[in-house]
Amino acid sequence: MSVTEIFDVRTTTRIETIDITSLVRSAIRKSGVDSGLACVFCPHTTAGLTIQENSDPKVKADLVGHLGKVVPHDGGYVSAEANSDAHIKSSIIGASMTLIVDAGKPVLGTWQALYFCEFDGPRSRRVMVRVIAG
Numbered sequence: 001m002s003v004t005e006i007f008d009v010r011t012t013t014r015i016e017t018i019d020i021t022s023l024v025r026s027a028i029r030k031s032g033v034d035s036g037l038a039c040v041f042c043p044h045t046t047a048g049l050t051i052q053e054n055s056d057p058k059v060k061a062d063l064v065g066h067l068g069k070v071v072p073h074d075g076g077y078v079s080a081e082a083n084s085d086a087h088i089k090s091s092i093i094g095a096s097m098t099l100i101v102d103a104g105k106p107v108l109g110t111w112q113a114l115y116f117c118e119f120d121g122p123r124s125r126r127v128m129v130r131v132i133a134g
Contacts, residue, residue, distance in 0.1 A: 005129050007129075008125065009116050011116075011125060014120065014122070015119055016064070019115055024040055028104065031131035033132070037100060040114065041095060043095070043128065045087055047116065047125055048090045049127070050094070052115055053111045089119040
């Protein structure tokens with residue numbers, strides 16, 4: 001058995017991280033799956049998903065700041081698009097994650113949260129969660 005839920009994420013700035021942990025937990029709960037896997041997928045080439053600390057907001061700022069240093073917006077890219085940095089950052093971060101589901105909840109460490117990473121906003125985005133019983 002598998003159940004898929006799609007939810008919308010609205011970003012407000014060009015680069016930001018949004019905690020989507022509660023949305024993913026809700027999708028897992030709605031699925032009715034007690035034990036299995038949850039695949040979380042971002043169908044966009046200029047956004048991504050990551051698991052990161054949820055206690056200190058400076059961690060998110062460091063993530064975004066250092067990605068900007070490694071892949072600057074004005075990095076002299078060959079592509080004619082003005083968002084080449086966003087494509088590269090998305091590839092570095094990744095478009096999906098797989099979570100273990102136990103007792104109807106995602107298994108996360110004490111300080112972990114799930115984040116949607118916007119690299120070319122503001123935009124309306126989608127995130128898909130497929131929960132598979134196992």
